[in-house]
Amino acid sequence: xxxxxxxxxxxxxxxxxxxxxxxxxxxxxxxxxxxxxxxxxxxxxxxxxxxxxxxxxxxxxxxxxxxxxxxxxxxxxxxxxxxxxxxxxxxxxxxxxxxxxxxxxxxxxxxxxxxxxxxxxxxxxxxxxxxxxxxxxxxxxxxxxxxxxxxxxxxxxxxxxxxxxxxxxxxxxxxxxxxxxxxxxxxxxxxxxxxxxxxxxxxxxxxxxxxxxxxxxxxxxxxxxxxxxxxxxxxxxxxxxxxxxxxxxxxxxxxxxxxxxxxxxxxxxxxxxxxxxxxxxxxxxxxxxxxxxxxxxxxxxxxxxxxxxxxxxxxxxxxxxxxxxxxxxxxxxxxxxxxxxxxxxxxxxxxxxxxxxxxxxxxxxxxxxxxxxxxxxxxxxxxxxxxxxxxxxxxxxxxxxxxxxxxxxxxxxxxxxxxxxxxxxxxxxxxxxxxxxxxxxxxx
Numbered sequence: 001x002x003x004x005x006x007x008x009x010x011x012x013x014x015x016x017x018x019x020x021x022x023x024x025x026x027x028x029x030x031x032x033x034x035x036x037x038x039x040x041x042x043x044x045x046x047x048x049x050x051x052x053x054x055x056x057x058x059x060x061x062x063x064x065x066x067x068x069x070x071x072x073x074x075x076x077x078x079x080x081x082x083x084x085x086x087x088x089x090x091x092x093x094x095x096x097x098x099x100x101x102x103x104x105x106x107x108x109x110x111x112x113x114x115x116x117x118x119x120x121x122x123x124x125x126x127x128x129x130x131x132x133x134x135x136x137x138x139x140x141x142x143x144x145x146x147x148x149x150x151x152x153x154x155x156x157x158x159x160x161x162x163x164x165x166x167x168x169x170x171x172x173x174x175x176x177x178x179x180x181x182x183x184x185x186x187x188x189x190x191x192x193x194x195x196x197x198x199x200x201x202x203x204x205x206x207x208x209x210x211x212x213x214x215x216x217x218x219x220x221x222x223x224x225x226x227x228x229x230x231x232x233x234x235x236x237x238x239x240x241x242x243x244x245x246x247x248x249x250x251x252x253x254x255x256x257x258x259x260x261x262x263x264x265x266x267x268x269x270x271x272x273x274x275x276x277x278x279x280x281x282x283x284x285x286x287x288x289x290x291x292x293x294x295x296x297x298x299x300x301x302x303x304x305x306x307x308x309x310x311x312x313x314x315x316x317x318x319x320x321x322x323x324x325x326x327x328x329x330x331x332x333x334x335x336x337x338x339x340x341x342x343x344x345x346x347x348x349x350x351x352x353x354x355x356x357x358x359x360x361x362x363x364x365x366x367x368x369x370x371x372x373x374x375x376x377x378x379x380x381x382x383x384x385x386x387x388x389x390x391x392x393x394x395x396x397x398x399x400x401x402x403x404x405x406x407x408x409x410x411x412x413x414x415x416x417x418x419x420x421x422x423x424x425x426x427x428x429x430x431x432x433x434x435x436x437x438x439x440x441x442x443x444x
Contacts, residue, residue, distance in 0.1 A: 001067070017066070031074045031078055035054050035256045047263075049294065053255075059187050062190070069109055088223035097137065100136060100142060103120065104144075119235055123224040123227055187255070218269065230261055274290065330350075333351070333407055348367055350407050372414075400424065404442065
């Protein structure tokens with residue numbers, strides 16, 4: 001995002017975020033193309049199935065609506081996979097190095113990328129010298145190059161922020177159970193045509209698991225790409241299920257790998273069914289009919305779902321004509337906070353959307369209040385019940401004491417509201433303006 005951030009110096013952060021959202025949508029579309037590319041040698045049925053499953057994944061909207069890590073994480077993992085495999089087998093040395101660089105860069109975005117990266121490395125075995133080594137060197141270069149400035153300038157902070165705190169953090173209050181997470185991972189939480197229940201999610205998982213098992217038991221023997229699809233999907237889903245914390249947009253990480261696995265499994269089953277029938281001409285004819293049925297079912301289901309969504313959206317707009325203006329408190333905040341004034345918020349995006357995010361020597365910079373909490377209390381991330389860490393409370397009081405304006409979200413749960421901190425805030429700040437999304441306070 002650095003090139004776009006330079007544009008933001010001229011346009012302001014509000015226009016910058018609009019540009020970033022558009023770029024993120026293109027990135028998400030790129031993931032569709034890359035998943036389809038991985039299976040293009042398997043035929044049009046595999047391409048359509050893999051691409052459509054990613055394109056219409058219902059929970060994608062939680063990840064690509066703004067600047068979150070998952071779409072970019074998926075993009076570079078899929079670039080790495082597309083470079084690593086030529087058809088069903090690992091590529092030449094040069095491509096393996098480039099694939100490693102892509103996987104390494106993905107890990108610099110978010111460490112979850114090590115899961116598909118190491119599955120890809122395992123697919124290169126037993127050729128350590130010709131295949132594993134160039135890919136591993138590429139991964140090291142891809143991770144270390146963008147990380148180098150931070151490693152050199154603040155090695156202890158880099159290790160603490162990127163690795164130590166993430167490995168030792170606890171779960172938030174109300175963190176979802178395994179069954180609850182499956183509702184998001186399968187995507188049914190985002191559907192409007194069915195009630196998202198844990199039983200439905202478990203049923204979908206059971207059907208997919210049986211289909212995958214059947215696909216990998218039939219002939220021919222699974223290829224390296226088949227094993228990569230199975231390993232990356234299994235590893236990504238397992239990580240989401242055992243992680244101490246879970247947020248809806250996390251589900252977007254496993255979506256392309258699951259789509260790849262489903263497409264490959266269906267292709268293997270279709271070939272096995274066609275191979276068990278009569279003569280070669282009979283098998284070819286049956287395969288064509290099965291492919292036509294599969295492609296037709298996918299196209300019809302997508303069209304019906306899209307039409308249903310359009311009708312629902314229009315009905316909703318008619319019933320709620322003012323809804324489109326809700327959820328953008330930027331103009332309201334900008335009207336209350338003068339340009340250049342020192343402000344702090346429990347949600348930095350509120351100041352960014354208002355073009356009022358100020359970074360200077362005299363004004364404290366707070367990019368991530370959630371992380372600030374983890375810095376002092378890893379075991380009990382917000383929202384958490386008191387007692388709160390005294391140093392965390394003191395840090396917030398220092399922040400309040402250094403600014404002219406405070407912008408609070410509708411639920412400022414990232415702030416440790418002790419009675420003393422609440423009293424200090426109420427004595428020193430008065431409400432200027434508010435709406436359902438945010439409230440602006442000025443120092444009295």
